[in-house]
Amino acid sequence: MRIVAVSVVLALLAGGVVLVTSCEQPVEKKPAPLPPQPEGWDADIKIREAVDLDPAPDVVAVELEARLATLEIEPGVLTEVWSYDGQVPGPTIRAKRGDKVIVTFRNSLPDPTTIHWHGLRVDASMDGTEAMQEPVLPGETFVYELELKDEGTYWYHPHIDSSAQLGYGLYGAFIVEDPDEPRLGDELVLVVSDMGLDADGQLLPGDHQGWFGDFFGRAGGVHLVNGKVAPSILARAGVPQRWRIVNASRAHYDRILMPGHGFTQVGVDGGLLERPIADAQAVLPPGARAEVVFVPADTSRNTTIAVENAGVDRFHVGADPPRNHLFDVKVTDDPPATAPSIPTHLRDIDEVDVTGAREQTVTLETVLAEDGNTYFGINGVLDHGHDADPFMATVNTTEVWTLKNTTTMDHPFHLHGFFFQVLDVDGEPPPFRGWLDTVNLEPQQTVRIAIPFDDRAGMWMFHCHILDHADTGMMRMLMLMEEMH
Numbered sequence: 001m002r003i004v005a006v007s008v009v010l011a012l013l014a015g016g017v018v019l020v021t022s023c024e025q026p027v028e029k030k031p032a033p034l035p036p037q038p039e040g041w042d043a044d045i046k047i048r049e050a051v052d053l054d055p056a057p058d059v060v061a062v063e064l065e066a067r068l069a070t071l072e073i074e075p076g077v078l079t080e081v082w083s084y085d086g087q088v089p090g091p092t093i094r095a096k097r098g099d100k101v102i103v104t105f106r107n108s109l110p111d112p113t114t115i116h117w118h119g120l121r122v123d124a125s126m127d128g129t130e131a132m133q134e135p136v137l138p139g140e141t142f143v144y145e146l147e148l149k150d151e152g153t154y155w156y157h158p159h160i161d162s163s164a165q166l167g168y169g170l171y172g173a174f175i176v177e178d179p180d181e182p183r184l185g186d187e188l189v190l191v192v193s194d195m196g197l198d199a200d201g202q203l204l205p206g207d208h209q210g211w212f213g214d215f216f217g218r219a220g221g222v223h224l225v226n227g228k229v230a231p232s233i234l235a236r237a238g239v240p241q242r243w244r245i246v247n248a249s250r251a252h253y254d255r256i257l258m259p260g261h262g263f264t265q266v267g268v269d270g271g272l273l274e275r276p277i278a279d280a281q282a283v284l285p286p287g288a289r290a291e292v293v294f295v296p297a298d299t300s301r302n303t304t305i306a307v308e309n310a311g312v313d314r315f316h317v318g319a320d321p322p323r324n325h326l327f328d329v330k331v332t333d334d335p336p337a338t339a340p341s342i343p344t345h346l347r348d349i350d351e352v353d354v355t356g357a358r359e360q361t362v363t364l365e366t367v368l369a370e371d372g373n374t375y376f377g378i379n380g381v382l383d384h385g386h387d388a389d390p391f392m393a394t395v396n397t398t399e400v401w402t403l404k405n406t407t408t409m410d411h412p413f414h415l416h417g418f419f420f421q422v423l424d425v426d427g428e429p430p431p432f433r434g435w436l437d438t439v440n441l442e443p444q445q446t447v448r449i450a451i452p453f454d455d456r457a458g459m460w461m462f463h464c465h466i467l468d469h470a471d472t473g474m475m476r477m478l479m480l481m482e483e484m485h
């Protein structure tokens with residue numbers, strides 16, 4: 001009997017007790033436990049995690065300091081970077097849905113800064129924008145208190161002079177676990193970013209290349225995953241890994257793939273998708289996240305699989321952007337395990353009910369500025385100082401926003417504080433159902449989104465997550481009011 005044979009082999013592989021089975025008795029159904037990842041599989045790449053200083057089970061209290069640090073970014077070269085806690089990326093903050101997270105933040109940088117918790121539905125006063133908080137001055141401390149409503153893969157970064165500060169190394173991952181979700185694999189957080197360094201390996205000024213950099217966006221020439229150039233991990237055939245990927249680049253679009261091998265996408269910005277997408281490529285505009293499950297094939301035993309970033313032709317010049325080698329997966333020679341199949345239904349995501357929803361239009365367009373240059377703006381306005389008239393909405397209502405891109409290049413639209421669902425892209429249904437806070441718009445594209453606002457009144461921001469564009473005016477404020485005036 002084939003089934004018996006397989007379970008015996010599995011039990012042997014797992015190093016467990018051999019199942020005693022006979023042809024007369026029903027076969028034991030329980031799947032054999034999977035063997036662990038190879039010893040030290042993520043040692044070269046794992047980001048140090050923030051330490052929880054509060055013993056209470058539902059409170060995570062961490063300390064975070066922004067400060068200069070000298071790190072080896074390019075092999076053999078020391079670079080003075082801006083860091084959280086002396087590392088790039090900053091420590092990963094890990095908690096679970098329902099937790100309260102208290103971050104005591106100290107600014108030891110030479111410049112004012114704040115922290116924005118990208119994707120988290122926090123109180124407006126904790127969102128880290130200048131519209132809602134005073135800058136944290138050098139030497140000052142600010143305590144962020146965050147109530148975690150949603151599981152998923154998030155990240156944190158400054159929201160003052162954000163393009164420059166993020167480019168200097170200020171970003172970190174923020175993982176919110178869901179204790180009830182299916183176990184999909186051993187977890188690896190991958191923060192993909194880049195850094196602009198000069199010939200001596202020192203940081204290029206945040207505004208290098210002037211208007212050209214503002215307009216086209218400044219992607220750094222050194223491509224990093226978890227702050228490293230071309231690190232590697234180990235894997236074992238048949239043993240799944242769950243990668244939580246963050247695009248923390250100021251301007252670079254990621255398209256992550258493994259030539260000759262595949263993975264399954266299971267999540268986006270706001271946690272798991274409704275259904276997995278087999279044989280996916282992880283496409284992430286700046287600011288976005290993706291979760292994928294990678295199961296090394298039997299045939300990959302004893303080989304090295306390259307993970308590449310093939311980029312996105314965001315200028316639509318009709319040529320493939322340069323490909324960057326991100327990291328290597330070295331698959332060991334261990335006998336292959338049999339991975340459990342990924343559930344075909346990952347979680348329920350109800351479609352947002354848009355009956356009677358109020359509608360607004362956000363047009364991403366070029367605007368001629370007083371300095372005679374053209375910059376990217378929203379609805380005819382360059383809003384660097386948050387002084388343009390805000391968009392208005394009312395708490396606990398749902399709105400449908402029509403996003404239009406009239407420019408000749410891609411822009412990732414990001415809304416603070418709320419998730420949305422894509423209703424359609426140029427009139428066509430979206431390829432998946434999931435919760436997003438960032439969505440890309442290609443030139444001349446129209447994307448309609450449904451935003452269920454909750455009761456968190458305040459000033460929220462939305463902007464292009466090519467941060468050079470945001471800083472030069474491609475942003476606006478949304479005033480979420482208790483009642484419409």
Ligand code: C2O
Pocket residue numbers: 116118157159287414416461463465
């Ligand atoms: Cu990552 Cu204003 O956002």
Ligand code: CU
Pocket residue numbers: 376410411412464465466469470474
């Ligand atoms: Cu843009």
